[in-house]
Amino acid sequence: MPLADGEGITTEELRLAARNHGMPLEALRHDVTPVGLHYLLIHYDIPYVDPATYRLMIGDRQLSLDEIRALPSVTRPVTMECAGNGRAALAPRPISQPWLLEAVGNAEWTGTPLKTLLEGADGVEVLFTGLDRGVENEIPQAYERSLPFADATADDVLLAYDLNGAPLPPQHGFPLRLLVPGWYGMTSVKWLTRITVLQEPFDGYQNATAYRVRQSEDEAGTPVSRIEPRALFVPPGVPDFMTRHRFLEPGPTTLTGRAWSGHGAIASVEVDTGEGWREAELGSEHGWRAFSFEWDAPPGEHVLRCRATDTTGRGQPDEPPWNLGGYANNAVHRIAVTVG
């Protein structure tokens, strides 16, 4: 994928790319993304938190980590994706973390359902505040975002303290984070310090200014919310170090990958190896859904494509729709392969 506007990545974008980790796409082969391969987007710095003195404030209650860990616990696999995944392919390119396609991961998260902690409360929204602090658009702030009350109290929303069976690593929100399955990653506030039930909508930076789908700054736009459907290939064959172009032996090969959607289950995945769209075989579901496609690779240059449709009928566009922040670009995955 060339940079869409023909212009190089800036120093600011490179600084972000040097900090924020993508998941190398060959890691799609794992049902559960190993720690250290899951994508990371960290707005400010990773804060240091002492678990012994840590307290979560919910309104005027304070809970220690031991108290939270003593509550009923649930473990579930959840595919998380950054709202900016695919941003660097948009033209003109919105300037922020320049993700290509790697901002995804599928982990097993353990925590306690949030809704039991909000029992008896009522409000319009719930605000989640993290311990990470910085400046964004000249506004000093802690990272914080709100959710509509009904979404915050949905059955599957967790206060998560374990990742893949071990305490959260610092970079994933140690000791406690919000986990909102099906929503883009900015929703799942890390290093959670405070939960506040609001009687009117939150107008802070991350809800009112950032993370809105809009064409210009004059427009209010719509909030970024649930993850759009996407299918990605495990890149077949072997790569060139520099270009990442793929080389494959001719003959029968199994193309594999994963698909997910925050709106519903995956209904189908299609693959095009140059002969039109064909149905792929769906495999196990564990957070994301595996797919495979048998291909008798003929010598030559090929472009492979895959796309997912979910049970709500949502699919993937051939070309990415543009928006100011570069959010939710779920255009069809293309991989160029030299067979020979």
Add this chain to the structure above:
Amino acid sequence: MPLADGEGITTEELRLAARNHGMPLEALRHDVTPVGLHYLLIHYDIPYVDPATYRLMIGDRQLSLDEIRALPSVTRPVTMECAGNGRAALAPRPISQPWLLEAVGNAEWTGTPLKTLLEGADGVEVLFTGLDRGVENEIPQAYERSLPFADATADDVLLAYDLNGAPLPPQHGFPLRLLVPGWYGMTSVKWLTRITVLQEPFDGYQNATAYRVRQSEDEAGTPVSRIEPRALFVPPGVPDFMTRHRFLEPGPTTLTGRAWSGHGAIASVEVDTGEGWREAELGSEHGWRAFSFEWDAPPGEHVLRCRATDTTGRGQPDEPPWNLGGYANNAVHRIAVTVG
């Protein structure tokens, strides 16, 4: 740090930056880098290896993972740094993985000393071959590199199978890698499949063409080997999301960081806050060496600098010396801070 040549990062560089993880510099605060924050440079794809059928070949011997784990084991903290760390600051910028300063980590590695497995052997070099395959400079290859025989049989060289007390994650070379303390990371071949004692020098790509310090392709140059001294700050204060510029409250603050060298122990670290170079206090040594410096931060714009000297007398240049591959740039760390 601006991109030195004023030109944007290319698509190829961005693809590499999206895969290869840097360590966010605030992680310098950890004595041992948590899994998932250690830097990663992976030439081709992360290979999948079944530990049950895995065998290491040493000449014509085969060893299973259980057999290797049954050998005497050693655990040691080792600071590893990519030879290309700092490449993106060189002018003109060598095109490869565009590291700024984040390609470092300090982990606790467990494994068995290699020299006992090479007892009785003699040769000029030892060749280490990985299971990762790809194309580089149009040459299909497995990643493999040789070491002079004396370096390969040094006391501290390990065949490592654990990282921070757990089996290597896939991205760090599971199930077995070479670990050569003090040498740049390309030396410590991951996904190790074969060890071969050579009676003459290896002339493969990664030794003869890549990883040589030289000014032009006509020149043979000298091999990249041991890590040059470097000190890096934990960035003080809080960052701007986009620019990573730092903001700090006025008054007394402790500047901290880590220093390391592959040539010898750290002898001193100096810090300049704008009033000339002053000695920093050295702290604990655990792989890298901690340092700290008390600063009464006055309001205004400041550039902070730090630099290390090791016991061999090697230090850090103010300006990076250029070479074709962009290797071993250990120029002094500078951080711009707004106090107010």
